[in-house]
Amino acid sequence: MSNVSLDRIVTFGFRDKYRGTGIIMTGKVKWVTDIDKSVLLNNFEKRGWIQVSASEDWNFYWMSVQTIRNVFSVENGYRLSDDQIVNHFPNHYELTRKDLMIKNIKRYRKELEKEGSLLAEKDENGKYVHLGFVPVTFMLPADYNMFVEEFRKNPNSTWIMKPCGKAQGRGIFLINKLSQIKKWSRDNKAANFVTTPCKETYVISLYIDNPLLIGGKKFDLRFYVLVTSIRPLKCYMYKLGFCRFCTVKYTPSTNELDNMFVHLTNVAIQKHGDDYNPIHGGKWSVANLKLYLESTRGKKVTDKLFDEIHWMIVQSLKAVAPVMINDKHCFECYGYDIIIDSNLKPWLIEVNASPSLASSTANDRIMKYNLINDTLNIVVPNGEIPDCKLNKNPSKEALGNYIILYEELAVNEGADRDLKNRPGQSFGSKVGRAKDFGRPISMTWK
Numbered sequence: 001m002s003n004v005s006l007d008r009i010v011t012f013g014f015r016d017k018y019r020g021t022g023i024i025m026t027g028k029v030k031w032v033t034d035i036d037k038s039v040l041l042n043n044f045e046k047r048g049w050i051q052v053s054a055s056e057d058w059n060f061y062w063m064s065v066q067t068i069r070n071v072f073s074v075e076n077g078y079r080l081s082d083d084q085i086v087n088h089f090p091n092h093y094e095l096t097r098k099d100l101m102i103k104n105i106k107r108y109r110k111e112l113e114k115e116g117s118l119l120a121e122k123d124e125n126g127k128y129v130h131l132g133f134v135p136v137t138f139m140l141p142a143d144y145n146m147f148v149e150e151f152r153k154n155p156n157s158t159w160i161m162k163p164c165g166k167a168q169g170r171g172i173f174l175i176n177k178l179s180q181i182k183k184w185s186r187d188n189k190a191a192n193f194v195t196t197p198c199k200e201t202y203v204i205s206l207y208i209d210n211p212l213l214i215g216g217k218k219f220d221l222r223f224y225v226l227v228t229s230i231r232p233l234k235c236y237m238y239k240l241g242f243c244r245f246c247t248v249k250y251t252p253s254t255n256e257l258d259n260m261f262v263h264l265t266n267v268a269i270q271k272h273g274d275d276y277n278p279i280h281g282g283k284w285s286v287a288n289l290k291l292y293l294e295s296t297r298g299k300k301v302t303d304k305l306f307d308e309i310h311w312m313i314v315q316s317l318k319a320v321a322p323v324m325i326n327d328k329h330c331f332e333c334y335g336y337d338i339i340i341d342s343n344l345k346p347w348l349i350e351v352n353a354s355p356s357l358a359s360s361t362a363n364d365r366i367m368k369y370n371l372i373n374d375t376l377n378i379v380v381p382n383g384e385i386p387d388c389k390l391n392k393n394p395s396k397e398a399l400g401n402y403i404i405l406y407e408e409l410a411v412n413e414g415a416d417r418d419l420k421n422r423p424g425q426s427f428g429s430k431v432g433r434a435k436d437f438g439r440p441i442s443m444t445w446k
């Protein structure tokens, strides 16, 4: 027991009054959520935290993306206190909306190019050597003419149309003829760029038509990435990611372009398939995938693939960092969707702000419970009332299944410094010529 007399210990209800007075605050974390998922509720209850309503004094709010919009809206003018934290950054959509993610990555590449950064190097076909990790993508209808130009260069290509404002595979379709876009445009009256509301805008991306197949089926990867600070960037990667398999064997045949059970890996789609297996839910752990790849392709290429995945996640965060609101009350547990092609090149497909916390299988439930548990251990150190003025430096034990993916030093490190850490990149000639950005980077994914 400290020597602070009892009347100097203030319980949570009165904390505002005593803030800054040096008086010790005690009490339990008060939580709110508008997401009714047992993996969340069980974690809060296990900690003995107290549930309150959103209109009461709260410390921790796990909220939907709709709610974060209200909390930080100009009209609302909500000001969070030092002991309040939330699970989204105010403008997380810079990364998590399909069109904005692409826009930010394109801008990032252009900026690096302008600076003459080695990171923006292109090959003889004009493709980015280090930053070509998203499929070629255009916004529709705004970039329609650019898309047509690109399409005509390779008229046999297949493209995937995705509405910017939807998730879980909804509204997605594949096309391989310009006439299909024209029909879509007529049907949606989307030709009028000015009056088309945002939710009706689409991205059109080159379809990765050579996905790595296992058992003849396409799959994608879901990784969770926790970001606790944007500038300087601090992010963690959850080791227990998983693969989501299609229920129907893959064929690049254009006859099957309409069959979403072949092409879309979303569980929300696949669970309606005749061959969906509710026991394993069409899921495989990333650890299993790694073992499989090591035995079929070898350890070296498997390690390189995973390093590449880590690399592109960090680069995607760096691409949005300059436009993000670096609010110290916020953290975010992003859900990354990644596809591996048959050459073992990973592609970043999209990033989700509210990755599903629903559990499709028993294993899923355990994994998601642990994901929330480990996340809370990092963002609410020791389960105590948070203080966002303090630096979050979780102990090794608190990391659970997270590993530190990237920890930027407070001093700005140039992009060329990243290049040194890129998998397969030698420290030789290219980087030797690069401008020296001073202090070496702290541990990344190695």
Ligand SMILES: Nc1ncnc2c1ncn2[C@@H]1O[C@H](COP(=O)(O)OP(=O)(O)O)[C@@H](O)[C@H]1O
Binding pocket: 135, 160, 162, 166, 167, 168, 169, 170, 172, 205, 206, 207, 208, 209, 219, 220, 263, 264, 265, 266, 337, 339, 349, 350
């Ligand atoms: N460019 C692409 N190439 C191949 N498959 C893709 C591509 N884009 C999306 N997909 C498939 O479609 C699924 C849904 O796309 P995604 O962008 O994640 O949208 P949603 O928000 O609906 O989940 C992905 O999980 C993947 O299986």
Ligand SMILES: [Mg+2]
Binding pocket: 168, 169, 266, 337, 350
């Ligand atoms: Mg998705």
